[in-house]
Amino acid sequence: MLQGNDVLLLGKVVSTHGIRGQLKVVSYSGEHETVLSLKTVLLKGADGQVEELEVAAASPHQNKVLLTLKRFANINEVLHLVGRELYARRDQFPPLSEGEYYWCDLIGLSVACVDGTFLGSVAEIISTGSNDVYVVRGTGREYLIPAVEEIVTAIDLAAGTLTVSPPEGLLDL
Numbered sequence: 480m481l482q483g484n485d486v487l488l489l490g491k492v493v494s495t496h497g498i499r500g501q502l503k504v505v506s507y508s509g510e511h512e513t514v515l516s517l518k519t520v521l522l523k524g525a526d527g528q529v530e531e532l533e534v535a536a537a538s539p540h541q542n543k544v545l546l547t548l549k550r551f552a553n554i555n556e557v558l559h560l561v562g563r564e565l566y567a568r569r570d571q572f573p574p575l576s577e578g579e580y581y582w583c584d585l586i587g588l589s590v591a592c593v594d595g596t597f598l599g600s601v602a603e604i605i606s607t608g609s610n611d612v613y614v615v616r617g618t619g620r621e622y623l624i625p626a627v628e629e630i631v632t633a634i635d636l637a638a639g640t641l642t643v644s645p646p647e648g649l650l651d652l
Contacts (some may be wrong), residue, residue, distance in 0.1 A: 488564055489508070492561055493543070493547075496540070514652045517534050519532065519567055519571070520534060521548070532549070533548065580636070589641070590643060591641075598650070601641060
């Protein structure tokens with residue numbers, strides 16, 4: 480049920496909040512808009528069991544998301560959900576503007592320089608506050624590529640490629 484690109488891991492329930500059954504969720508991508516827009520969530524327990532639950536409300540709170548689920552009205556009813564991973568169906572994600580991408584779409588893209596030099600593939604993305612950094616791994620090396628227009632010259636999701644024009648010295652670090 481949680482395989483493929485139709486259902487994606489977004490974060491984790493880290494604690495309860497208050498006595499009315501709210502949950503604190505940490506978003507793995509660092510952005511909250513996707514979690515805030517969901518109508519339903521899938522919560523996966525340590526035993527692998529998945530529960531689909533309707534969202535009553537979601538709001539940002541101290542770099543986390545407060546999530547209220549329709550079935551639960553007090554803290555005792557949600558304690559068993561703490562520690563679960565939060566997944567969502569892709570068709571619930573809000574649309575993106577031109578030039579914006581979901582991290583899950585970028586992970587795994589092949590990365591090459593404009594001259595054709597293959598660097599590897601995007602293994603993970605680090606949010607630094609000012610800009611994201613793509614961690615590119617391949618051929619025994621790891622590169623940290625700032626996700627800025629001056630360096631990332633093209634992203635082609637259909638072809639599965641990301642093209643970069645690194646400034647002198649960036650690939651030597």
